[in-house]
Amino acid sequence: MVALADPMREPLYAEHARFFDEVRADSWRTAESNSWFLTLSPMTHDPLLVSGFLLDPTIFKIALFYDFIQLKFPNRYLHVTEWRTTFMNAFAWLEFYDVFAAISQDSGDDLIKYRNIDPSKVYVSGVAVRRSLEAPEGESPLPRSERQHILVAGGGDPRKNPECALIAHARTRECRGVPIHVFGNYPPAHKEGLRETFAEAGGDNLLLFFPQHLGDQDLRQLYRHAIMTIVPSRAEGFSIPIIESAAAGTPVAVSAVGAHPELIGEPDLQFGPDDFDKLSQIMARIVGDEKEWLSRLEAIAPLWKSYTTEDVGRRFMEGVLARQRNAEAIKAPAISRNLRPTLAIITPLPPSQSGVADYSKATLQPLAKYADLHIFTDSPGVEPTPAYSSLAPVAMAPYSPRTFDQRLSVLGNSHFHTTAFKYLLEHGGAALAHDARMIDFYFHELGLDRALQVASAESGRPVPAADLVHWLKHQRDLPVLFLSEIAKAAEPLLVHSGVGAKGIEKLYGVQPKVLPFAQYRPMNLEAITSQERRRRREKLGWTDEEFVITSFGFVSPDKAPELLIWATKFLRTWGVEARLVLCGLVGEDIEDNLHKLREELGLKDAVTLFSGRASEETYMDHLIATDAAIQLRTYFMGGLSGALNDCIAGAVPTVANEHLAESSLAPPFVRRVSDNLSPLLIAEAFLDILRSGDHLSRPMEQARAFAADHSLERYAVRMMESLGFDVAKRV
């Protein structure tokens, strides 16, 4: 038995969780065909969260059903548009259930009448009295002489109608001097109102009591010591106080509404909800005549025995089993019938200016060979392509009428992934975590409080805001990755770096699947001839004598740009006509410092800084024309670099720090420098490139071998396998 809990609510209480083999918070179906799906209250919870189950014809869907009281009192329960919408939404989704265990015949009849449910799907299971309210073995009801009060089943909802009982009590001579207890949670103003009603009817407020916050033992004693219980409600699908009173050995009078006549069949114990006089007569008989009282007691005594936990449970199961034989036995879905899987992909896409968006677009193309891809994105202006079976906003993902074999949320450390993140946490499914840490996302998109909450949970200690601010600026010092919520919600979790996967497993006990990063920028290595490189160098204004080093991508402190400028200084000091190009938009937080350092070291003409994002054409010009490249990361969480990927694809002799190179599984022509970055050693690495001549004739064979193993096609196959689909069987 698996419990599906709404992640937006409190966790399941331990006393309830113990009934289940597993408790999950993802609403994505991973149930096998012919499983049962049971909803305990289909009119209460959002059916869209579980639409995946409801729409699956191979799953047997059962609902407990209580009532349509809202329809009977629309002015009270449906006068607010939102309430009406919520009700009608749940009302509509009832269609998808296979069987209804109604709590009473009356509620079952309403289901058939108002919702046009096939009567064969409906049966009555009832409601069980709690064990703690059952009569212990051998206990006899208390004698009339030991009972002092009348008990009224109340409650904050006006339909409970305790006023009827109070007025009737006030008008009944036999009830003079008899206390009347109205149980239920009443705010003070409501109690005052009832006292006024009672007093106006002639009642003595000294006899009126409102017992509250009763434990089961106190409640049972309240029933047991009552002369009678009155249930004056205007509408009830069942009325558990009737059974509780019976279990305590106390006669009951009921309003003649809803399921009441099913439980108390005697007409002379029934009254209209506003028929004070009829109720007064009933009260006069039962309170005033001991023989009458005893007779009613004997009549009601056995009632509760049909509503024990065991009996109700047995009726429930028998009803379900009887109807399950009629359910259509449908084979397993598309996968087992060797059809193309249907995937929902939640991701940013171009024109969103994000490396992940570019990557998704490139990798979805070959993926479409193996699956139908239904894209959910909040990137505006996305152009449809034949690879996308459909394109819709992320908000539509939970409501899609399609049944998806898997859903994949593509996540990264930026605002582009906010809706995908929220989707994952609410609905589960697979997730592809592009970034090794999510601190910026949490802080900027979800706010300081949430960031601190997650940081504290992951650290196992309260994390002050000062620590968080420090980590934002010095991400090398991050002790945690801010991936706990993703790791918990995702099934499976996919990452691109084996180093990162180890970190996640160590921190969160979750073993991600590693999907080596694909080379997604097509590089025609054959076209990178000496002539083409010269042509592009001329276009960029570089001389033949210059040894150009390029670093690609957004320029931020964690890529150590200052140290690159120092390394350039060393090279020039050593007689190398080095030029450094930072081919990417320079972050505002470091722009001034870089300009200043460049000036101070006399490198204004030797260090090129971009004032805006590099266009694709400019990027490719640099990739082809440059003599060498360098990509660094000052934090070590297994993060990857799309730029390093491009350098490898272009067979550019590159320098990278060890951690980044290993995370990327970089080939040998990527020279490693220590993670403790030293411009001297970086400059020495470039000297090594110069001496080897790699900058003149690029290591094409190595690059080709790497490309073959990291092709988009290979990535697509690995992706499908990671998601649980055996592509080989279909190819």
Next chain:
Amino acid sequence: MRPIIVDLGEFYGAPLRTGIQRTVCELLAHWPQDVPVRFARYDPHVDGLISISSQALAFLIKMFGKNTLSPAEISAEARMMDAGIHSAKIDLYPEDKVLLPELFYRFDRVAFYQRAIEQALFQPYMLIYDFVPWLKPDLYGVGGNMYLFMPYLRLVMAATKRSYISAAVRDDLAKQILRGTGDVQGPTITLGADGIDLEPQEYTADRRNIVCLGTLEAKKFQDVAFEAFRSLPPDPSGGKLQFLGKIPSFLQPQLAQIVEYVGADVEVIDNPSDDEIRGHLRQARASLFVSPNEGFGLPALETLFCGIPTVVSANLPSVSGLSDEGQIRLETVDVSSVAAALMRLRDEREIQVLWSAAAKLTLPRWKDFAISLATWVAKN
């Protein structure tokens, strides 16, 4: 002759008893009387040098090596002594000579001297200790903070007057940093070996402990020493391995095992005073200084000066140029080579030979160092 001005900013502002500050302290204590000198410190408020009073200086020298006050308290006390004395910015002229016997990274202080060189405002004279942070950054764990250290290196490269504590350091500058693009001329001025101020030691058979002097840091390979010692059978005579040095606030993982070890055969004495060091050396059988990553390696030399044999890395600059008497030199430093050396030290015959040989060594003194350095500045 104009007095040589000695900038003691770090010694004055943060007397942490590092190896470099020990050198500075010895320089002050042994400055030749016939070389005029004035002691000062860089003050960012005036972007220049201001004098340190002789009273404050005497206090700093007196408190160095004692643990009675914290470095911050010592510095505060020195400032209090100077507070009552009007210290104007020292006017500097092209003929003035300013000696920089310290390593410092403050951007403004570095920029002050960089300007001096570029504009010939006065002549800085630098004493260069080593280039380990730039050439072997893993040993320092600089992380992403290397940009803080670069201006100082640039200053060294721009300097025209440099002296070095060893030929190895000069070689590093020549071969790996300047690479033939600049002049590395300048004297090698060997550090003194007599800083411990311990009477000459003599061997007795009850000397059982092996002493490792120096701050606990990864580059000193103290974890290798620890593991080597632990790999041996226990010394029947109860000899211990003792680490005498500061335990830094951030301890690298491989060194944490030493501090956390609870056995009686290994001891860590945190931030020992000079008296405590002398006390332990009086019972030492030998010293162990196996770091292969030192700009100099003064502790090895100092224990030899006291007559105590030592185990060292063969490429330790402080012993290059010396005969190998009284030393076990390791070509490679790993657990097995250090363990083998420790076993040799347990052999009675061998240890006596080592003690005899150590007693014959002639080693440099701080007085010689101070005279050489002061004379170099005065005459160049």
